[in-house]
Amino acid sequence: MTGFSDLTRLVAPRSMVIVGASAREGSQGRRLVDNVLVHSGFDGEVYLVNPGSKEILGHPCYPSVADVPASGIDVALVIVSAVHVLPALEQCAAKGIAFAIVMSAGFAETGDEGRHMEQAIAALCRRTGLRVYGPNCPGLVNLRLGLGMTFSPAFKDDLNSGAIGLATQGGGLGRTVLQALSFGDGVGLWCSGGNECDLGLPDFIAHMAVDPHIRVIAVLMEGVKDGDRLRSALALARANDKPVVILKVGRSEQGVKAAQSHTASIAGSARVNSAVFRQHGAVEVQDLDELSAVARLLAAPRPAAGAGLAIVTFSGGTAALAADIAGAAGLPIASFSPSTSAALRELLPAFANIANPLDTTADIIREPALVTRCLRLVCDDPNVGAVMFPIPMDYAGITATMAGAIIEAASAQAKPIVPVWMSRRMGEGFKAMEEAGLLPFLSLTDCVAALRHLWPAAAPAATASAEAKAPAAADAHHAPSGEASSAALSESDGKALLRKAGIAVPEGGVAGNDSQAVELAKAVGFPVAMKIVSAQIPHKTEAGGVRLNLADEQAVRSAYQSILDTVSQRQPDAVIDGVLVEKMFPAGGREILIGVHRDDAFGLVLTVGLGGIFVEMLKDVAHRALPIKPQDASEMLRELKGYALLEGVRGQAPADIAALEDLLLRVSRFATAQGPRLRELDLNPVWVGRDGEGAVPLDALVVLDPAH
Structure with missing residues (x-):
């Protein structure tokens, strides 16, 4: 495993030492000893360390890890007070022990002193090669081997x-x-x-x-x-x-x-x-x-491609409710094959609903064997990938018999049969299905929420509640503040950096007077856009530093002076490098936001969203950690609630989605190449023309870290 250590000796050790083993009943050290020596099926060597005891459960105790006579031990289980953990681990490292599981608490979760002790453990690991699991953990449980390296009193009951x-x-x-x-x-x-x-x-x-x-x-x-x-x-x-x-x-x-x-x-x-x-x-x-x-x-085995959900029950109302909830969640509802429908029609009463959802009617209660036969027929249908069987009420022994029939059918099927026990009266039938491993759900909604993950297309990209509760830091595409602003490049310098990286930006240049502005406008062609150039003004519109759709020389001269006058009033301390004159892109293009920010956990993260109100009001954005692949670029756009606007609605021509995907990949490469010096990138708006016309950032904010 590239970049990851082999943990075989940790999860399946052949020898271990328990540091902090105790003879005192009820103590964590004693429960750990009991779990390893009494409740586990461990047949390897176990050494106990406790300077105050001679032996525990017939096993000798040693004063310290250094005194243990064996070498090459796989795992040390450490459960001593926090201040004694580091010395014990130093002895483990000196002894050549491969892994240590530190269950002791009192480290970084308690404050600075504990954090410093934890940092010392990490340094020991780097220096010696000892690998440490923990601290502040309940241990490790390998139930396949019946091994509980834990102090939990529940281990012996959860096997x-x-x-x-x-x-x-x-x-x-x-x-x-x-x-x-x-x-x-x-x-x-x-x-x-x-x-x-x-x-x-x-x-x-x-x-x-x-x-x-x-x-x-x-x-x-x-x-x-x-x-x-x-x-x-x-x-x-x-x-x-x-x-x-x-x-x-x-x-x-x-x-x-x-x-x-x-x-x-x-x-x-x-x-x-x-x-x-x-x-x-x-x-x-x-x-x-x-x-x-x-x-x-x-x-369990996943449903085959094209196979959907079958709903089987003996209540018409329950069948309708289950189908409604499943349909609203986007689950694919299977259509029975003609042969399945014919076989069910022969098996069930004439008034039974043979379609999916299948209502067998309450008559089936009198002959539970029909349940097994129905489920076998449904599961054998190639159009069916999974079966949900809602049970709306408990009929005591009758329902228990029906549960037995469901269990019998499920035992012979590779496809999952998922019961839903809808009554609050937990009868024998519920217990029987639970113990048979069917683990019945208690509500249709919960069942559907789980089943939708068998069909990934039905699972939402993110729940509304999670979006609503997301911390404010999620919207990190907004402008930087404080120290970050001092590292912002001017728009012209930022675009020069992008152009060098192969990202197309509008034609133009920086004018130092109104005559230069006119010459630049003639060179790129009217109409033009004009914007103030200053590293101290990342938000040019708020400073009054933007003029658009300038169609002739006089408009350009007037705009030049107007921009300087307005900016000098609103931000008198800003250093002005000039005025950027650029080709104005035609109306009708879609506005897109593309941004990169640095996330505390995942580093550089790319954000894309539809511009205007879709970002500010609806927060219609998608994210990916960098670098991204072509599939990521495509999926990001299709996650947007307003993606249909890019495809074209009400007679609009489709936008150049291919060019936009290519731009996302170019931005990914640019940001990744910048590495730690890139603090933020904000391309807003990005103009996206009709299919074949391209995608071009009209404005660019690049913030670099002065320390890199």
């Missing part, structure tokens, strides 16, 4: 394994997901990295991406420590066809603060986070129930 990999930063919510998957395909490996001073989510995702026992990766993320490594890990998962399902905490200002106080990391902008996940094929969900449900669904 259902499966093909789902779980990577989290917090421990409590990770346990919630683990317990939500107590039946059926469960969690095979759970990595919960806490403060991530060394190893973190990208490392765990990358390991799971190449683990042959993992089919889908569920991620519960509070903050982004290293955006580039996260992107690399997501790309690795995508390359290995491992779906990644992410729940990102911190979509609101309150959530950001909570995430930072918990794991002391960067929460990032909600919109940028969502865009990066989408860019790398990850599925973003909105709550814990959806995280576990979607992970479980994606662990």
